[in-house]
Amino acid sequence: MTATRSRWPVIAAFALVSAATQVLWLNFAGVTTVAAGHYAVSETAIGWLAQVFPLLYIVLSIPAGLILDRWFRAGLGTGAVLTALGAIIRLGGDGYGWLLAGQLVVAVAQPLVLNAITGISGRYLPEQDRPTGIAVGTASTFAGMVIAFVLSAILPRGDQLQLLLILSAAFAVVAAVILLVALRNEGEHRGSIVRGxxxxxxxxxxxxxxxxxxxxxxxxxxxxxxxxxxxxxxxxxxxxxxxxxxxxxxxxxxxxxxxxxxxxxxxxxxxxxxxxxxxxxxxxxxxxxxxxxxxxxxxxxxxxxxxxxxxxxxxxxxxxxxxxxxxxxxxxxxxxxxxxxxxxxxxxxxxxxxxxxxxxxxxxxxxxxxxxxxxxxxxxxxxxxxxxxxxx
Structure with missing residues (x-):
């Protein structure tokens, strides 16, 4: 019977990290003007904190996919760790340089996480449950966007930006730890390496x-x-x-x-x-x-x-x-x-x-x-x- 067992806790842990990448991506979408004033940069510069994500995704998407096909758990775990690390780097100082450095690290991690939506469902869910697993994984990315919008709505002032970063980092770190624990056990449904x-x-x-x-x-x-x-x-x-x-x-x-x-x-x-x-x-x-x-x-x-x-x-x-x-x-x-x-x-x-x-x-x-x-x-x-x- 174990061959058909669904490992939903792993899917839930993945959903947390997936949501965290989106929270960190869009942290400043609702407070662009305020953030520009606080960090003494232009609104365009604040916009680049988000724009580095799609730009790096285009460059790194295929390499990330190849890594996940060959070393799935290691690749996804690395993505989770880099997501948390990037969030922590943003707390290094109250300056734009720290923000950009942290965003670049998270942007590198994002393809390793989001490209794994199908892979984690294929490895930890039997065939009949995979559409649901993929739907949950995808919905979590949009849920992360919602969390980012809500955070910026309840913490809209310049003197609240540090708290915004702390809460986002805490979420990312907790999500990464939960996923790393969940990934200790290998998935039951796949595991072969695809050449070419x-x-x-x-x-x-x-x-x-x-x-x-x-x-x-x-x-x-x-x-x-x-x-x-x-x-x-x-x-x-x-x-x-x-x-x-x-x-x-x-x-x-x-x-x-x-x-x-x-x-x-x-x-x-x-x-x-x-x-x-x-x-x-x-x-x-x-x-x-x-x-x-x-x-x-x-x-x-x-x-x-x-x-x-x-x-x-x-x-x-x-x-x-x-x-x-x-x-x-x-x-x-x-x-x-x-x-x-x-x-x-x-x-x-x-x-x-x-x-x-x-x-x-x-x-x-x-x-x-x-x-x-x-x-x-x-x-x-x-x-x-x-x-x-x-x-x-």
Whole structure:
């Protein structure tokens, strides 16, 4: 019976570290101006404390995936330790240099953690529980974003920044210790080393199509998260209200990630959900273009978060099902493509930030471009499904 045992405590420990990486990434998202004044630097400099994460992810995603495929527990444990270490480094002094040094360490750790979402489910859960494990792991990343937004909301002043850093570091250290303890025991379901994992994975046309596909939803989400406040401001939406809208967007995404992927895999409607999410995201962006405002912002962005963010665990579950032991490398390719898409679409949206109508229309178009690609996945996804048992 042990061959089918689920090790949910390991998944929970991983979720804590995954959330911690996001907390540290977005610590200053809600207090950018205050932090710039406190540390006597520009707001752009504070922005770089977050921007180093996607930049380093693009560089390190594939190496991290290869490490996880070959030395999974050591690689993930290193990611957890570096996350905690980076958080501690930020406490070294009350200066910008310490912050940047700590952020760089955490940014190096992040691919080792996030690329392991599929791998930890594959090693510590039997096949029937893996979609749930991937959904939990993915939802934890968005939950970390929520924690970061809440912390900055309750500790908004310059004299509270040190407490903000201390609380974040405590969370990261505790999470790392819990995960290291949980990883003492090896997973029961996988363990073989894949030779030539990158070449094998990239030669899979299905994986290449998924990599291209995720560029678009990732890009739209990152652009909306980055520029919604600026794009809605001309319509009378204040910064405080915009922050609340974005918080609701991510909370809705957490709820969606915890519920939708499990139901989708159970009913075998993965492609239908991906297509629907892209179409309704485009509709939401069109609504914001035509009737921007507080009410439309709350409704559209909550709906987009609830439907679009669960696309990530669904894609990662398809990757895990397709690649098996090489899922670390495959997940690395997915995260690399997503982060690249986020940077590209965010840059494009930034160029249009003073033209909200055009910016929202552009984001709607970006979402719609991906619809044919998502729909074309149907034959490959259907071929990966196990046969339906027949009652006799």
């Amino acid at each position: 994992a990158l070449r094998t994975t990239w030669n899979d046309r299905f994986i290449r199509k998924l990599c291209l596909l995720v560029v678009f939803p990732f890009g739209v989400f990152v652009a909306l998260t980055t520029f919604s406040q600026a794009l809605l401001e001309p319509s009378g939406v204040s910064g405080g209200v915009a922050s609340t809208i974005l918080l609701l967007n991510v909370v809705a995404g957490v709820i969606g990630c915890a519920v939708i992927p499990i139901l989708v895999v159970r009913h075998r409607v993965e492609v239908r959900l991906l297509t629907t999410a892209l179409v309704l995201t485009a509709v939401g962006c069109l609504v914001l273009a035509v009737i921007p405002g507080t009410v439309s912002g709350f409704v559209a962005l909550a709906a987009i978060g609830f439907l679009l963010l669960p696309s990530l665990p669904i894609v990662l579950e398809l990757v895990e099902r397709r690649t098996g032991e090489a899922e670390g490398t495959a997940a690395g390719l997915i995260w690399l493509a997503g982060n690249a898409g986020g940077l590209l679409v965010a840059i494009l949206t930034g160029l249009l930030v003073h033209h909200p109508f055009t910016a929202f229309i552009t984001l709607a178009a970006v979402a719609l471009i991906a619809v044919p690609g998502a729909w074309s996945l149907r034959p490959a996804v259907a071929a990966m499904r196990p046969p339906v048992p027949v009652d006799t």
